Amino acid sequence: MTTVLLASVLSALWTVADVLDAPPSSFVLACVGIVLAVIDLRHHRLPDALTLPLGAALLLLAFHGLGAAVLSALVFGGAHLIVRRLRPEFMGGGDVKLAFGLGAALPLPSLLPAAILASAVTLALAVLRRRRAVPHGPGLLAATWALTTL
Template sequence: MTTVLLSFTPGALVLGALVGSLWTVAAVLDAPPESFVLAWFGIVLAVIDLRHHRLPDALTLPLAAVLLLLQSHRLGEALLSAALFGGAHLAVRWCEPALMGGGDVKLTFGLGAALSLPALLPAAILSSAVTLALAAFRRTRAVPHGPGLLAATWALTTL
């Protein structure tokens, strides 16, 4: 009989604790299903973006598909929200490529599907505030915007 030892890094433990915390908050508030999806994908994508300044398509595209599927009851509004939120970020990328990465733009199309039309402006403002706070905390101007986008979208869909 062999013994299997589970090895957890401190980062994996923190990641698990964060996902568990967000799931608990969403469950207590009886949040919609997209809150749970955003909790898992959001933590994983935020960690990757903070470490590598990348948002991999292998995670952002499935997230967009799942969020859109969860909005089948309001598909028209979800597609319009996705187009507006993603399109606004795409315009920023086209005008000033140094300000926003392509992964952020792809992410915003998916996140826009989970947001209602009235929540788009608050999401943009809140995500920018989170990114600025992260820059102040890290004492650098080179911070990814993905964590702010993910945090704002989770908060607006959950709370």
């Protein structure tokens, strides 16, 4: 059942990105993001084996504006690192590494909306699951995909 659900969600994301003529980063985020979100929801972990190549791929896809992509990655990841340092119970290290990578796909003006949207998705997950502690990775991935695609 999980495989069918994942395939359906990936198909929907891929179709939306295709119809909207989204950048290549949207397709990469759809494929890897689905897998990362499921892993994070089930195990509360974001494996480096997926997050680090995702970040590298998103940087490579931004080759025409590499300087801006690196700056966005540093700002977005740095903000998450500050939260992690100040309140480690709010965010895991995998979320910080993921934020550095995802920042490369977002233009600088989209970073604040991405953080707000990611937090809203995480809050919605907490309400739906009726838990206080929910992973933040799915929210980060959903927000980044939405802002790069729509």
